[in-house]
Amino acid sequence: MQVNSYSLNSVGPTVESLGGGKRFLAVYTISALSSSGLSYALCTAPSVGASGAIFGLVGALAVFLARHKTLMSGGDKNLKQVGRVIALNLAFGLLSDGIDNWGHVGGLLGGAAVAWLIGPALSFDFAPGSGKKQLFDRPPIARLISPWSKQPRGQ
Numbered sequence: 001m002q003v004n005s006y007s008l009n010s011v012g013p014t015v016e017s018l019g020g021g022k023r024f025l026a027v028y029t030i031s032a033l034s035s036s037g038l039s040y041a042l043c044t045a046p047s048v049g050a051s052g053a054i055f056g057l058v059g060a061l062a063v064f065l066a067r068h069k070t071l072m073s074g075g076d077k078n079l080k081q082v083g084r085v086i087a088l089n090l091a092f093g094l095l096s097d098g099i100d101n102w103g104h105v106g107g108l109l110g111g112a113a114v115a116w117l118i119g120p121a122l123s124f125d126f127a128p129g130s131g132k133k134q135l136f137d138r139p140p141i142a143r144l145i146s147p148w149s150k151q152p153r154g155q
Contacts, residue, residue, distance in 0.1 A: 004050045011057045012024070015027065015057045018061075030111070031060075032053035036052065038106025043102045052100075058085065089104070117141050119141070124136070
């Protein structure tokens with residue numbers, strides 16, 4: 001439990017600051033549900049806990065870094081570091097009794113999928129009418145709902 005609290009305190013504020021509170025809540029909730037679902041489906045002793053949802057937050061962070069690695073300095077380095085954290089934690093789970101890696105994998109996949117779908121997906125583009133470059137947030141879900149939507153970040 002203390003490890004989960006530490007992990008949530010380490011990655012949670014970063015994920016929330018990158019996508020906002022609503023996206024954070026969506027990623028955390030879907031990660032928790034997908035974690036429990038995969039655990040129930042594939043584990044002989046299914047579990048419910050915060051660790052799967054925290055893996056989902058790490059998956060969401062990995063999606064953000066992969067999507068935006070060209071927009072930030074050290075993007076590749078940060079993405080590799082997150083990959084190592086995921087690999088080490090999954091390896092630790094395989095080597096330890098009583099840890100439900102199916103739940104961790106379910107949370108990781110659920111968090112990554114939700115983050116890919118709802119964003120953020122930032123890009124610089126010229127704003128209509130102004131001719132100035134602005135930062136736009138165009139998550140795939142917005143394109144699915146309204147393919148012609150161009151909403152500047154923060155509006």
